[in-house]
Amino acid sequence: xxxxxxxxxxxxxxxxxxxxxxxxxxxxxxxxxxxxxxxxxxxxxxxxxxxxxxxxxxxxxxxxxxxxxxxxxxxxxxxxxxxxxxxxxxxxxxxxxxxxxxxxxxxxxxxxxxxxxxxxxxxxxxxxxxxxxxxxxxxxxxxxxxxxxxxxxxxxxxxxxxxxxxxxxxxxxxxxxxxxxxxxxxxxxxxxxxxxxxxxxxxxxxxxxxxxxxxxxxxxxxxxxxxxxxxxxxxxxxxxxxxxxxxxxxxxxxxxxxxxxxxxxxxxxxxxxxxxxxxxxxxxxxxxxxxxxxxxxxxxxxxxxxxxxxxxxxxxxxxxxxxxxxxxxxxxxxxxxxxxxxxxxxxxxxxxxxxxxxxxxxxxxxxxxxxxxxxxxxxxxxxxxxxxxxxxxxxxxxxxxxxxxxxxxxxxxxxxxxxxxxxxxxxxxxxxxxxxxxxxxxxxxxxxxxxxxxxxxx
RNA sequence: GCGGUAUUGGUGAAGUGGUUAACACGCCGGAUUGUGGCUCCGGUAUGCGUGGGUUCGAUCCCCACAUUCCGCCCCA
Numbered sequence: 001x002x003x004x005x006x007x008x009x010x011x012x013x014x015x016x017x018x019x020x021x022x023x024x025x026x027x028x029x030x031x032x033x034x035x036x037x038x039x040x041x042x043x044x045x046x047x048x049x050x051x052x053x054x055x056x057x058x059x060x061x062x063x064x065x066x067x068x069x070x071x072x073x074x075x076x077x078x079x080x081x082x083x084x085x086x087x088x089x090x091x092x093x094x095x096x097x098x099x100x101x102x103x104x105x106x107x108x109x110x111x112x113x114x115x116x117x118x119x120x121x122x123x124x125x126x127x128x129x130x131x132x133x134x135x136x137x138x139x140x141x142x143x144x145x146x147x148x149x150x151x152x153x154x155x156x157x158x159x160x161x162x163x164x165x166x167x168x169x170x171x172x173x174x175x176x177x178x179x180x181x182x183x184x185x186x187x188x189x190x191x192x193x194x195x196x197x198x199x200x201x202x203x204x205x206x207x208x209x210x211x212x213x214x215x216x217x218x219x220x221x222x223x224x225x226x227x228x229x230x231x232x233x234x235x236x237x238x239x240x241x242x243x244x245x246x247x248x249x250x251x252x253x254x255x256x257x258x259x260x261x262x263x264x265x266x267x268x269x270x271x272x273x274x275x276x277x278x279x280x281x282x283x284x285x286x287x288x289x290x291x292x293x294x295x296x297x298x299x300x301x302x303x304x305x306x307x308x309x310x311x312x313x314x315x316x317x318x319x320x321x322x323x324x325x326x327x328x329x330x331x332x333x334x335x336x337x338x339x340x341x342x343x344x345x346x347x348x349x350x351x352x353x354x355x356x357x358x359x360x361x362x363x364x365x366x367x368x369x370x371x372x373x374x375x376x377x378x379x380x381x382x383x384x385x386x387x388x389x390x391x392x393x394x395x396x397x398x399x400x401x402x403x404x405x406x407x408x409x410x411x412x413x414x415x416x417x418x419x420x421x422x423x424x425x426x427x428x429x430x431x432x433x434x435x436x437x438x439x440x441x442x443x444x445x446x447x448x449x450x451x452x453x454x455x456x457x458x
Numbered sequence: 459g460c461g462g463u464a465u466u467g468g469u470g471a472a473g474u475g476g477u478u479a480a481c482a483c484g485c486c487g488g489a490u491u492g493u494g495g496c497u498c499c500g501g502u503a504u505g506c507g508u509g510g511g512u513u514c515g516a517u518c519c520c521c522a523c524a525u526u527c528c529g530c531c532c533c534a
Contacts (some may be wrong), residue, residue: 001507002524049534058532080534110534115459117528126534191530203534258533278529306534336492365462371485373495398493405493438500 007114007122009310018313019125022154022323023107026127027119029150033142035105037130042109047073052083052295053259056288065111070179077111078342080290081128081306083295089132090287090297107309119279119311128306130444132292135301137234138230140265140287141241146281147305148247154312155321158272163238166223166263169290173394175226176202186216206254222253231264238265253279261288265303281316282308327420328378330421333360334370340385347395354414356421376398381417 065077107127265284285305292300
């Protein structure tokens with residue numbers, strides 16, 4: 001059997017419906033903030049990522065999908081969204097548009113050559129936003145609040161926002177020096193990974209899981225003490241705007257993003273859920289004022305965040321959130337004889353053209369099997385064709401919840417279904433009552449017999 | 459890049475170096491003369507991830523590969 005590539009997934013069925021639902025919700029929220037959707041290529045010249053993401057860590061050297069195309073060009077499957085969006089911003093001269101800042105969002109697949117584990121795949125779907133052309137701290141706060149609002153709207157409750165500031169380049173360089181100076185005498189007491197980090201990326205020592213909580217770590221210099229006045233003031237404004245936007249957050253000095261291009265505000269949104277495994281950060285981002293210039297564009301500030309849709313779906317599942325997915329069809333058309341089948345063919349078509357969600361039988365099941373199939377498909381109404389009835393221009397319509405059945409004139413069918421289905425919307429159990437219960441609005445005269453709570457104790 | 463884990467029908471799974479690979483669910487059909495979801499009866503695997511090896515013989519032992527899940531590194 002041919003198997004899927006390592007770290008990839010087939011998403012289908014109810015799972016796919018959930019993904020689409022969340023994607024639509026992202027569209028909705030981004031639209032309210034007036035961010036515009038952008039589609040960029042799934043692969044770019046390798047240069048985009050080498051220069052954008054930086055060559056310091058393992059990222060570019062070991063964890064991208066690189067290939068040489070037939071024209072001998074070095075290409076890379078996009079490992080993240082920001083660099084490609086920035087490339088597009090520059091190439092299309094969006095900085096020339098009158099409507100600055102440019103506010104964009106994306107939602108698509110990314111590729112990383114990693115060893116899969118919980119919450120980490122080789123093909124992943126990320127959505128994210130980028131704001132280019134404004135250095136206003138208000139934007140920093142807006143981007144964070146947009147992220148939080150998406151999570152809240154899907155129903156997540158256990159989320160934590162951690163923010164930090166890396167300051168400008170001057171502040172960051174000073175801090176880096178201070179860290180190296182501080183840790184060097186203690187380095188032999190620290191874990192092997194930290195020994196490597198001291199040279200490669202000293203900021204990341206603060207993220208270490210092994211040495212976390214030790215005295216050495218607790219007494220390490222804090223970035224916030226190394227911010228210059230300007231950076232400090234900027235960070236305070238970000239916090240002020242976050243409060244005005246009613247976003248709960250924690251200042252956490254150990255939040256250090258791994259990439260070179262970040263400066264000033266950085267943040268992570270964590271799903272605070274039990275058993276979520278090692279990858280509990282569902283979204284992260286920050287300000288990158290140097291990136292546009294680094295990719296040969298005009299010196300333009302930027303701010304953004306990205307979030308893995310897969311991890312978000314995982315969080316939704318772990319928190320037990322039920323998304324409002326409509327997994328039903330309006331009607332299922334049943335038949336037995338050939339003439340009935342012929343009529344079914346045109347009837348199904350006619351119903352669909354009139355906006356009904358309709359399915360029918362395609363595998364030769366008997367009537368009993370068709371009833372079962374209709375149940376599996378959560379059909380609200382069963383349309384049962386019968387040669388005798390057809391002669392009289394009649395059709396049997398059965399409400400699959402109340403089990404009530406009546407013969408309806410064919411000319412009247414569309415109108416009848418329309419009317420019945422709009423009643424459906426008023427009452428979940430379809431019994432036509434109004435007890436005020438969330439699941440059933442029955443007044444005690446319920447006859448639906450179908451999962452109805454109207455006779456449960458009060 | 460490093461380490462651990464698993465892989466048996468549509469699904470959940472038991473199991474053994476040796477003739478016919480449990481059980482349950484599901485599915486299909488019948489009892490029910492065209493109206494089901496209960497009950498009863500019957501049917502339902504190209505045979506145990508792929509390729510090698512050991513063996514008289516392997517689903518079960520060994521090796522490699524693929525994929526799964528989990529942790530480390532890294533984290534965009």
